[in-house]
Amino acid sequence: MxxxxxxxxxxxxxxxxxxxxxxxxxxxxxxxxxxxxxxxxxxxxxxxxxxxxxxxxxxxxxxxxxxxxxxxxxxxxxxxxxxxxxxxxxxxxxxxxxxxxxxxxxxxxxxxxxxxxxxxxxxVIVEDIGLDKVKERVRRPLVGLRAVPYYGCLMTRPEKIMRFDDPENPQSLDLLLQALGAEVLPFPLKVDCCGGSLGIPVRESVPRLSGRILELAGELGADVIVVACPLCQMNLDLRQGQIRAKGLDYTVPVPYFTQLMAYAFGLGDEEAAFKLLAEDISPAFSCMQRRAGEIKAEEARVAALAAQKAAAKAGRTGSGQSQAKSAGAAGGEA
Amino acid sequence: MQPCGRLGRNLRGSRTAEGVPCHRRPGSAPVFANPQGLSPVRGEANAPAFVRKCKKQCAFKLRNVTKRGECMETVLLNGRDDAFIRAVEESSGQVVARCYQCGNCTAGCPMSFAYDYSVSQVMRLIQAGQKDAVLSSKAVWLCAACNTCSQRCPNEINVAGVMDACRQMARREKKFAVRAMRAFVDAFLDSVKFNGRSHEVGIMALYMLYTGRVWTDVELAPKVLPKGKMPLLPHRIKGRSEVAAIIDRYKQGLSDPERVRARLAKDAGAESGKGKEAVS
Structure with a gap:
């Protein structure tokens, strides 16, 4: 094989x-x-x-x-x-x-x-395929999307058995999202427990544990919480309404990392399947587009400024002054 | 310090030899002593003077109210069940004596809010051989198995593994401190047994049946049913009888270590016998 x-x-x-x-x-x-x-x-x-x-x-x-x-x-x-x-x-x-x-x-x-x-x-995606290959495939970069990664308990723990990434501060999902173009915010609760399947027998547990994660993500200004675990996703997304009823002030969409990859790779709605999420992701994407526009405008402004400076410099050197003199003049101006 | 003259076990739980008295203030009542023998005492009759009944309504009859008004259950450390300690150590593969009560596990435990004993207290109770207190605690059932405690233990004890071992033992001894937890586990495994795979709608139906909590999470149904995310019918596999057989064999006790060990020994014996025959 x-x-x-x-x-x-x-x-x-x-x-x-x-x-x-x-x-x-x-x-x-x-x-x-x-x-x-x-x-x-x-x-x-x-x-x-x-x-x-x-x-x-x-x-x-x-x-x-x-x-x-x-x-x-x-x-x-x-x-x-x-x-x-x-x-x-x-x-x-x-x-x-x-x-x-x-x-x-x-x-x-x-x-x-x-x-x-x-x-x-x-x-497999991070270690066997590599992030360079992922980067090559990106057709719609997620520039402007503020994401927090959430790994859950089991992906990296127990360390001796899972043998993948850091057990307390994993980076694989962070780097993957950066490769897709997203802005990744540092997230202290990335490996904290969401309550798991205890949400059914102990009703209090999920609003408390997942609520903490959602609240911090909201306070950090994250557009999305990106997950890799079906149970975490269910607690954070499907039960978000239950958690809001208990006093959560934020609405944060919770897509899987593969959904964002499918979007970034330019695949269709059928593959990305954002419609199946309980919390609508479109506000996150409109935020992303607005921020991408701002970033583009800022980049254009910086580029224009640099071009202006270069042109001014070229003008001075073009008027027959020696390089040393122009440097001195520039220093004088400053 | 003068010896009080009482025999038995001292406060640290270690046995004092016959005729060697434990050390206590002379004249004071033996604090944690049980006049009848070595079994744990939980009655007020034997309680020392500073132990008062908790004014709050709480599960424990006998509590030690500290100066700050916090209540603590008094656990009497005589009557250590060594067989229990050995059983936990064998089942989990951990040495519980390595715990020095730093409390890192409790600090990181996400479910602590719902526990009756914190994780580090459970560890201490196991060290003290308090089988009854451990197996009838809610904590062993409410552990989410997130492994944070195992990760952060400075002595590299797999604490979550110890909790798992205690929960398995509580199940075998039919002590279900959190009934809903047991119902959920049963519902899940029954669904796997019927279909070969777990089926969410089926699990919820069985869970409601086992607990009588009829409206559990029904408000979530409109969010998932129209999207096809919760198929009403299970995905049954062809080999479901094989899966059911695994669960049945487990219930019949075919995987009991003693039984398997005996069979392995028998097989090894038969093979070596064959080898001898071939040589002769």
Missing amino acids: SKATFGYFPGCSGLGTSLEYERSTRAVCRELGLTLWDIPDWNCCGSTPAHTVDPVLSSALSARVFAQGETAGIRDVVTPCPSCLSNLRNALEHMEDELFAARVEALTERPLEAGHSVKSVLQ
């Missing part, structure tokens, strides 16, 4: 609440020359509930995913969802222990060969 071909594990939310992530991920990967092979008849990784019950059960569900991949000759898997990634990666790490692997096999009854790996789509 070449480096640009991966087995693809969309995760259950890709068929439902994160449809826009799924669509834009496939479109962006196609654009970047990545071939994604769907794992045949994949099953749920068990998410947080499975490892709450038992890591062996969680790993057994993940092991079936890898076994299904094996039937199609897939060894290297990518997934857009950090929760799936965490479960699949944990399963591989834990199964290096012989007893643990035997316990998993007692549940799956399907022995697994060695040599499996799993990565997130973000990691």
Whole structure:
């Protein structure tokens, strides 16, 4: 399998609440020359509930995913969802222990060969493809868009297992957004918890935790919060109305990074799928255009000024004075 | 300091040898002593004088009200359950004795606001072998598994892993301090069992059924249903019986470490037996 071909594990939310992530991920990967092979008849990784019950059960569900991949000759898997990634990666790490692997096999009854790996789509784009290649593809740069990146808990933690970026202050999404042309604001809550699936059993948790993230983003003047996790997106976007009812003053659209990539690559509305977001993103884009206009005007002004100065300098040197004298004259003027 | 003459365990929880008294002010009542034996005492009868009943309505019967008026639960450190400590350490693969109570985990914990014990308190309770207090705490159920504590622990303890181990143990012992949490987990796994994949509408329906919270998040439905983001029908996979079998085998206890270890030993024995036959 070449480096640009991966087995693809969309995760259950890709068929439902994160449809826009799924669509834009496939479109962006196609654009970047990545071939994604769907794992045949994949099953749920068990998410947080499975490892709450038992890591062996969680790993057994993940092991079936890898076994299904094996039937199609897939060894290297990518997934857009950090929760799936965490479960699949944990399963591989834990199964290096012989007893643990035997316990998993007692549940799956399907022995697994060695040599499996799993990565997130973000990691593949940043590490395997590289930001230079992403930059080359940009046709509609996001100049003027003020974005804050939000990574969530699981993308970089636990450090020893995820082995990607800095666990407390990751930069990959920041750099990716900069490559797309956006202005990235430093965001102190980029790896703080959004409340996860606790929003259902403990109603208070999401307004409190996601509310903090939305409020800080609003106070920083961010146009968008860019996310990489379906559960974070659901808490920040779909539940934003619930959070506003509890006293949040801001409205911040929360797109996936792949949606912004699709937009920057000049792909159509179908691929970028902004319509599927609960909070309308068009105000953010109109802000971006206004700011882009201002930036352009400012650049034009600076360029005109520089041209004027150059012309003045050329005029003086053109009148027959020696270079040293003109420098002296310029110094005198100053 | 004169010894008070009482036998048993001292305040630090370590056993004082037979006939060696623990050190206490002479004449004072033995503060945390339990006259009956070594099991933890939670009654007012044995409470020292400075422990008053909390004036606020709170879950704990016995509280220590500090000078500032804050209430603290009094945890009596006698009756350490060493088997419990070993079980947590084995299940999580962590050494809980390495925790020196710096409180970094609690400082970073996003769910602390909802806990009865903070993370560092849970760690201390585990060190003190307080099985009952740990397993019936809300904290182990409300942990969001965000791994912030594990990341920031200066002694590199995987604190979230310890919390996970305690939650698994509480589940096995049928102690569900947060019932809704259990209902959500059950609803999720049932959905996976039926369909091979999780199905959001199905999970919510089962959750409402298990908890009786009929209107949970229904106000969100108009935002997702018209966009096709929450299909009413599940995406069932062909191998769903295989997934159901995994969950069934788990419930039957086929992955119990003892059982698997015994089987591995048997297999190894059979193989070496075969090898001997081949040689002979």
